Amino acid sequence: MFGALKEKLKKWITKNKEGDLDIKGHDEKKVDKSPKKQLSKKKKVKKSKVLEKQKDELEQSLEETINTPSEEKGFFIKFKKRLTEEKFEELFEELEIILLQNNVAYESVESIKKSLAEKLIGKNLKEVDLAEELKNAIESILINPPDFIKTIKDSLEIKSPFVIVFAGINGSGKTTTIAKVANYLQKNKLSVSLAAADTFRAASIEQIQQHADNLKIHLTKKDYGSDPASVGFDAITHAKKNKIDVVLIDTAGRMQNKDTLMKEIEKIVRITKPDMKIFLGESITGNDATEQAKAFNESTDITGIILSKSDIDEKGGTAISVSQATGKPILFLGTGQKYEDLEVFDKKKMIEKLGL
Ligand SMILES: Nc1nc2c(ncn2[C@@H]2O[C@H](COP(=O)(O)OP(=O)(O)OP(=O)(O)O)[C@@H](O)[C@H]2O)c(=O)[nH]1
Ligand SMILES: [Mg+2]
Incomplete structure (x- = not known):
């Protein structure tokens, strides 16, 4: 992650830190x-x-x-050699292009600019730590997620099962990520079952059944074309009967701008009353993922975000901007196709990845 962005930021810092103004x-x-x-x-x-x-x-x-x-x-x-407002604009223009080209949303670029302006204008660049200031500016727009396992365990003291719905457009990594999350929960001594509420896409039920078999967990399923909300409801009933801690509900990929599909997820949420609603976005799709996250958040008030495919994302700007765009934290990053390829999101780690 950040391969391209990291290099460009490094060059920008090196070029400007001498303060040759x-x-x-x-x-x-x-x-x-x-x-x-x-x-x-x-x-x-x-x-x-x-x-x-x-x-x-x-x-x-x-x-x-x-x-x-x-x-x-x-x-x-x-x-x-103090940095004037005009010189700052000039200095930032280059950084702005780097950030925008690497999928950082405009809104976030503006925030970074504001923070840097406050710290740099009127200062001698030789006396400021440019990398540190940039690091702080980026860190200030990131949100650390609450402890995932603790949240679930705390809630289980009050009610069971803990229900999580996963939503996102087709191919964003929902089904794969559900299997990764199931594996992570099992590793943390929580029992899990799955709900095949994607009754729409061909072979979707076989795909999630394969994961359930691999992880040795129960899958609630119905025929293709059945009501997704009723699959979720049945999975919860099964979990209650069998004292299963967490139910993960898979859903069909849906375009955020298609009203009917958005309504379907709203119906699943209405019927299953999930404790968490997770938006799955593909890190590599940049501003598209950020816009989708916003749309899902407006429609169903998401709890948090998982960005898949961060392992193949050279730019990484989505991870920088999606939280600011939605006000919701990134919970995990998907870092590959194996069950273990799920990383808890952490601001500090992310900044380290940026080389700042
Ligand atoms: N490299 C990489 N590939 C991933 C990651 N997460 C998912 N994938 C791959 O992305 C593809 C789509 O993943 P799915 O889990 O089927 O996505 P989906 O959102 O369920 O797709 P639909 O059911 O069609 O809506 C698969 O080939 C996955 O192996 C990740 O973190 N890294
Ligand atoms: Mg799927």
């Missing part, structure tokens, strides 16, 4: 070169404000130099 001349030259900026009246006003600010800074810098004991003065006057 001069508030005198350098900025102005760059501004004059841009014909777009010359044409824009608004920008001209902004520019004159910026130049005024630079002038103030220059004067302040000169004053500080004058007040500095002579032995501390160089032969030339040392200007303080």
Whole structure:
């Protein structure tokens, strides 16, 4: 994960951390070169404000130099190389492109920009830790999930079984992830059963039956075409009778913009009253996954997100933006096709993966 993004961020930091900025001349030259900026009246006003600010800074810098004991003065006057607002815009423009190209949603790019602006404008880049500031800016838009196992065990003290519905568009990894989650729950000493509530896609029941057999767990199923909500309901009845701790309900892949399909998931939720509603998104689909997560959240108020296929996602921006877009945490990352390839989401780990 983050292969491409990590490299680009590293280059951006290395390039800029030397703080080779001069508030005198350098900025102005760059501004004059841009014909777009010359044409824009608004920008001209902004520019004159910026130049005024630079002038103030220059004067302040000169004053500080004058007040500095002579032995501390160089032969030339040392200007303080502080990052102006305009220079920050220039510096961030490059980072913005890197982030957008790597699937970070625009909204999240704006948040990162705001955090960085607060930390960097007016500072000498040589005196700030650019990697640290970027790390903090990204970390601030991530959400750590609550402890998955503890949440379930706490709830089981009150009622049983604990019911989880998985939703997401076709091929996003729902069925595979359900098997991974079942395996994870078993490893944590919780009994599990599955519900084949995808009665729509050909071979979907055989696929989940295979996982149930491999993991030696019960699967509640009905014929293709039967009501998915009733499969979920039957699975809960079976779990109650057999004292099974957790029921995982598989659903059919549905497009988030197709009303009828969205309504179907709402019906499953209404009938089975799940304790958790998990949205499955494919990490590699970038902004599509983020938009789908938003739509599912608006429709069924999801508990959290699992991003599958993070092992083949070189960009990784979805993992950076999806929580901010929905206000919901990523619970797990899917990291491969084996049952063990499920990683609990952790902000710190994620930042480490980014190399920051
Ligand atoms: N590399 C990788 N592949 C994954 C991961 N999760 C799922 N897959 C693969 O993605 C494909 C689709 O997974 P499914 O679990 O069938 O997806 P689904 O959402 O149930 O699909 P539908 O039932 O058609 O809606 C399969 O080939 C899985 O092996 C993952 O974390 N990493
Ligand atoms: Mg499936």
